Amino acid sequence: MFRTVLLVGIGGFLGSVSRFLIGQGLHRYFDTIFPIGTMTVNIVGSFIIGVIYSMAERDNLVSPEMRMFLAVGFCGGFTTFSSFAFDNLNLLKDSGFLYLSVYVAGSVFLGLLAVYFGTQIHKLF
Numbered sequence: 001m002f003r004t005v006l007l008v009g010i011g012g013f014l015g016s017v018s019r020f021l022i023g024q025g026l027h028r029y030f031d032t033i034f035p036i037g038t039m040t041v042n043i044v045g046s047f048i049i050g051v052i053y054s055m056a057e058r059d060n061l062v063s064p065e066m067r068m069f070l071a072v073g074f075c076g077g078f079t080t081f082s083s084f085a086f087d088n089l090n091l092l093k094d095s096g097f098l099y100l101s102v103y104v105a106g107s108v109f110l111g112l113l114a115v116y117f118g119t120q121i122h123k124l125f
Contacts, residue, residue: 003065003066004065007065007068007069007073008068008069008072008073008076009073010069010073011068011069011070011072011073011074011075011076011077012072012073012076012077013075013077014073014074014077014083015016015045015074015075015077015078015079015104016074016078017077017079018041018074018077018078019037019077019078019079022037022040022041022044023037023038023040023041025037026040028104033079033090033091033095034090034095034099034103035083035087035090035103036103038080038083038084038087039080039103039106039107039110040083041079041080042079042080042111043107043110043111043114044078044114045075045078045079046079046110046111046112046114046115046118047114047117047118048070048074048075048116048118049071049075049079049115049118050114050116050117050118050119050121051118051121051122052067052070052071052075052116052118053067053071053118053119054119054121054122055070055122056119057078061122081093084107085115087103088100088103088104091103101123
């Protein structure tokens with residue numbers, strides 16, 4: 001159990017640092033009030049978790065410990081619903097309903113699409 005907790009913690013650390021760096025980089029590059037960083041990491045994280053679970057459940061290619069490290073740890077630290085909710089509130093206050101609608105619909109739709117593609121991609125290899 002200690003090993004699993006340690007793996008989840010290390011994965012969470014790496015996921016959080018990755019989210020921070022990607023978010024900062026995208027915000028600097030695009031220079032916009034739109035929360036492109038949060039949206040991007042949530043979509044990429046959805047894809048990654050789809051790949052992990054597909055490989056683990058269908059093909060038994062990912063061990064239970066590695067699944068905890070990647071899915072619970074890394075993806076749990078990488079993606080974030082709390083940032084998503086906070087960004088939505090700020091968009092509603094600062095930019096109005098149009099940006100809020102695009103962000104919510106885009107995040108949900110593209111997130112679902114990313115999970116689906118993540119579950120299918122390993123079939124190509």
